Amino acid sequence: MFIGREIEIEALRNKFKSHKKTVILLYGRRRIGKTALIRETLKDINDATVVYHEFHRVIPEKNIEEFSKSIGEALSLSSLPPFLSLTDAFVFLNQLGKRMIVVMDEYSELKIHAKKGEIDSYMKSIVDNLSENIILILTGSSLKVMEELLEEENPMFGRFTYVMKLEPLDYYDASNFFPDKSHYEQMEIYSVFGGSPYVLSLLDEHLSLRENIEETIIPLSGSVRAYVESVINMEASRVPHGITILALISNSKKKYSELENTIGKNASGVLNRELKMLIELGIVGKVQPINKKDKAKIFYEITDPVIRFYFTYIYPNPELMMTNPNMFFENFIKKSIKDFIARRFEEACRSYFALLVKNGIRYDIMNIGTYWYDDEINKRKGEFDVALQTAEGYEIYDAKFVSAPLSYKETEKERRQLSTIPISLTRWGIISASGFEEKNNSYTQLTLDDLYKASFSRHSEMPW
Numbered sequence: 440m441f442i443g444r445e446i447e448i449e450a451l452r453n454k455f456k457s458h459k460k461t462v463i464l465l466y467g468r469r470r471i472g473k474t475a476l477i478r479e480t481l482k483d484i485n486d487a488t489v490v491y492h493e494f495h496r497v498i499p500e501k502n503i504e505e506f507s508k509s510i511g512e513a514l515s516l517s518s519l520p521p522f523l524s525l526t527d528a529f530v531f532l533n534q535l536g537k538r539m540i541v542v543m544d545e546y547s548e549l550k551i552h553a554k555k556g557e558i559d560s561y562m563k564s565i566v567d568n569l570s571e572n573i574i575l576i577l578t579g580s581s582l583k584v585m586e587e588l589l590e591e592e593n594p595m596f597g598r599f600t601y602v603m604k605l606e607p608l609d610y611y612d613a614s615n616f617f618p619d620k621s622h623y624e625q626m627e628i629y630s631v632f633g634g635s636p637y638v639l640s641l642l643d644e645h646l647s648l649r650e651n652i653e654e655t656i657i658p659l660s661g662s663v664r665a666y667v668e669s670v671i672n673m674e675a676s677r678v679p680h681g682i683t684i685l686a687l688i689s690n691s692k693k694k695y696s697e698l699e700n701t702i703g704k705n706a707s708g709v710l711n712r713e714l715k716m717l718i719e720l721g722i723v724g725k726v727q728p729i730n731k732k733d734k735a736k737i738f739y740e741i742t743d744p745v746i747r748f749y750f751t752y753i754y755p756n757p758e759l760m761m762t763n764p765n766m767f768f769e770n771f772i773k774k775s776i777k778d779f780i781a782r783r784f785e786e787a788c789r790s791y792f793a794l795l796v797k798n799g800i801r802y803d804i805m806n807i808g809t810y811w812y813d814d815e816i817n818k819r820k821g822e823f824d825v826a827l828q829t830a831e832g833y834e835i836y837d838a839k840f841v842s843a844p845l846s847y848k849e850t851e852k853e854r855r856q857l858s859t860i861p862i863s864l865t866r867w868g869i870i871s872a873s874g875f876e877e878k879n880n881s882y883t884q885l886t887l888d889d890l891y892k893a894s895f896s897r898h899s900e901m902p903w
Contacts, residue, residue, distance in 0.1 A: 441479045442636065443612030444472070447603065451480045454574070454601050455540065461574040462566050462598055466585035467605030468721055470637035470666060473578050476605065477542055488513055488537055493544040498552045503528070525561050533570040540574045547579035556594065563594035582720055607634030607743070610787040611794060614891060617644045622887035623872055624648065630783035633744035638663055652772065653764035656753065667749045674720045678713045685722070685741060690751040690779055692726065692738035714739060722746060728811035729828050736811055744783055751779060777840070784840040785824040788870045791890045792827055803829045810835055812860055825870065834866040844874045854882065
């Protein structure tokens with residue numbers, strides 16, 4: 440069953456209706472759902488012949504031979520001889536005059552054994568001479584290789600009519616993998632395993648969070664663990680200090696200076712370059728409070744929850760203990776798992792407001808992030824979990840991943856603390872995973888029911 444991606448499917452289908460030359464670039468990390476998205480989008484196509492081919496890490500000649508077979512199968516031409524080049528293949532397709540959709544899946548693999556720039560140069564010529572009857576789609580999992588196609592010095596620069604970078608599912612769509620679980624359980628699973636459709640498909644919806652952790656990520660042969668380690672080996676290991684940087688960040692935010700102290704101050708230029716590489720790979724993110732633009736408030740964190748979980752609990756601990764997942768969980772995970780989830784809950788809360796913008800429910804939000812305050816009067820400084828910048832000012836929300844409803848006493852404590860900080864807010868609220876003991880109209884109260892509304896409709900009644 441295909442889950443989520445409604446906006447992406449609609450966007451691609453609209454492009455497929457085009458009768459002009461259309462060249463689409465679709466890319467994203469391995470196992471993020473690119474091929475499944477393409478297949479789902481194409482399944483109802485009946486006015487065009489679809490040529491779908493996935494390239495592999497073999498010599499170009501072998502890839503072209505296999506591509507020729509895919510063309511023959513799509514056109515029901517079993518005796519079609521192999522083409523000598525990509526150019527020959529597209530000359531043939533252009534001459535057919537048929538309406539076609541040609542998918543070159545894992546285009547980045549086609550380039551592995553070719554000379555630098557060679558394949559892209561051929562593709563430039565192919566695209567420039569492409570028939571208007573043909574819609575061409577290039578997909579790839581190597582973020583660096585695919586994003587190079589968008590750079591000005593690349594032969595393919597300016598040739599794409601539509602570009603889509605596929606990201607992990609957000610918490611809302613990820614919950615559809617576990618429809619029978621409570622919203623609280625859905626948030627726990629997302630906070631640990633993230634939004635990769637492949638990873639979520641490896642989990643057992645009938646098991647608890649702990650049981651899924653013990654089955655899929657703690658054991659040396661765990662399916663989710665194998666995925667994470669393949670991502671690390673294929674992507675992060677290309678960065679010389681990549682593993683060290685990820686281990687240092689794990690479940691926290693780190694300033695550049697903190698990383699530099701470990702990597703080495705004499706390697707400042709190296710660290711800057713390597714952080715940039717990890718950001719380009721989609722593994723690390725650079726975060727900064729929306730109200731502070733100075734470098735001292737820039738932090739780095741691991742963006743993918745399951746990779747973050749791996750470096751927090753699995754990577755630093757002894758493999759011997761992992762032969763007994765239950766014992767490992769008790770000794771290394773149990774005491775801090777709620778704190779780990781709570782930090783990811785803050786991120787999901789920010790995503791909630793992004794969904795409101797994305798679905799046209801709120802038009803006034805200009806920026807979403809955290810808010811840093813310096814309370815000189817009371818000699819305090821700190822950061823609010825969720826902050827919105829609007830045309831009127833700032834909205835602040837405290838995110839509380841609690842297992843019981845917040846009491847009036849607890850919420851009043853939050854309100855009093857906030858009132859002592861000299862900042863002007865247009866709205867203040869609390870987002871509680873388990874709700875509130877009583878209604879209080881003096882501030883905005885949001886619960887998981889709000890975050891998981893059945894439909895983010897433009898006509899949804901919002902709690903403010």
